[in-house]
Amino acid sequence: MDGKKQFVILGNMNAITYKEVFPLLKDNEIWLGYSIHSGDRKFNVPDDYPLNAAGCGIDEDGKKFIRVKGVRWFTNIDHDLRHQPLLLDTMNNNLKFNKKLKKKLETTFGAIKYPHYDNYDAIEVPFTECIPSDYNGIMGVPITFMDKYNPNQFAILGITDRNNEYGLTTKIYTPSDGNNYADCNRRAAIRLSNGKLVSTYARLLIKKADE
Template sequence: MPKNAGLHKAGRAKKDEFYTDYDVIQSELNYYEGQFEGKVVLCNCDDPFESNFAKFFLRNFNYLKLNRLICTSYAGSPVTGTQLSLFDDYNEPVTNEHGYVLDISEVPMSNGRGVSDMDIQTLLHSKGVVKRLKGNGDYASDECLDYLKQSDIVVTNPPFSKFRPYLATLMDYKKKFLIIGNVNAITYKEVFPLIKNNEVWLGASIHSGDREFRVPDDYPLKAAGSRVDDNGHKYIRVKGVRWFTNLDYEQRHEELVLYKQYQSNDYPKYDNYDGINVDKTADIPMDYPGAMGVPITFLDKYSPEQFELIKFRKGDDNKDLRYTVDGKTKQPYFRILIKNKKVQHIED
């Protein structure tokens, strides 16, 4: 496992607009430290004052040896109206009609040993460091796409509702990225082909459970696990969160250790596809040479050297995979059809 050496951990800081915890960001970035040297990083869904993505890269700018950091935010930031001093010299009122941009190539350190909270606050409030955008800061606006063109790696938490078009934009511009989404994005017809073709994969640090996110003050708290902290900030817990990336890391090439042997009684065959159903990733048989339908969470353990991804969800009749046991037909929840390359090689 990677260590936290050098990457400064800043406790529980403020969250971005939706709404990633600093520790969640750091836990994932630890796997990619060496890939950021000399790069231009873009966080294009991130208010410079509120985002923990902005704070993380400001704090670690010098350690990661970044060339440049750009953070853009969408209009309507919760801090709009609280940063009046930044814009007094422009003689313009602060409104919700414009986004902000932070664009820097240097982060000074007052003590020479590391970037402190005071260093970050001083930098953010320096004249000309954070500027008002001409438009609303939408990631797909011409203004923000121009920043995208200038970047090497995009790191952010885009709105889940815009995940498909957001990812498509990154792919269109051939960018490296590390973004947060819901695990069910695997099932999108626009996303699974990218995973199958080894163009996108899941990140290293989140494989199960839920994660806590801060939400706007007017967000209704109805779900279990939601809370309000001592400062009145609201939090919810979100299940099925994953990192999606095209940055490589060592652990994704580690082969899954398999323990079970194939027994026909344990693995029903599909009615509409030549393959067997496997209910749990841990139950994948070590010696089966054919196609196997596994849960989408298999991708948390997927090594492209060990397994081949065949297709998603549908049988030969283009209907959902199904099997029959004791006269009853069952349709398991979304399945990915895979083959074990190692077993296939032996059989051939």
């Protein structure tokens, strides 16, 4: 970054959560590129490479290949897609009409409502397309949100992390809170109606950008 060079790097989407990478994404020094947003990608490998994993094979030219999931471009080259606003619906309409969201909330958390985290002052939004357009507080969203991230529409405040690098954690768990207390400290946690804590996957903590 110090060299002030433009670049495009192919990497795994999980790199979004890396301590060396996330601050650059948060501060809009780098972002995801234009062309890859889902699925896996095929890569050729040497002839002596073992084809043990699912999705491996040999193409019509006799070259070995593997398929890698979660591939993304990381870049500091601007493109128009990152300035397109994400089209969203209200919280009430999402809860009323979005079958995918309703099933997820009821199956995982036992109620058709956006749950509030137990250790962050934020609500859980399990799918990017279900970000409520009329909610002004902090929201936890999947890392795939970066595929749709528009810095003019949202601000990234931090990420769920064990070390509370961004000062957003409101509670630290101990063994008395359950066997999964370490996982809950590492990520966002939701307390179910029976008192049990459930940890989420990594979540980006966002809110609407200041207008």
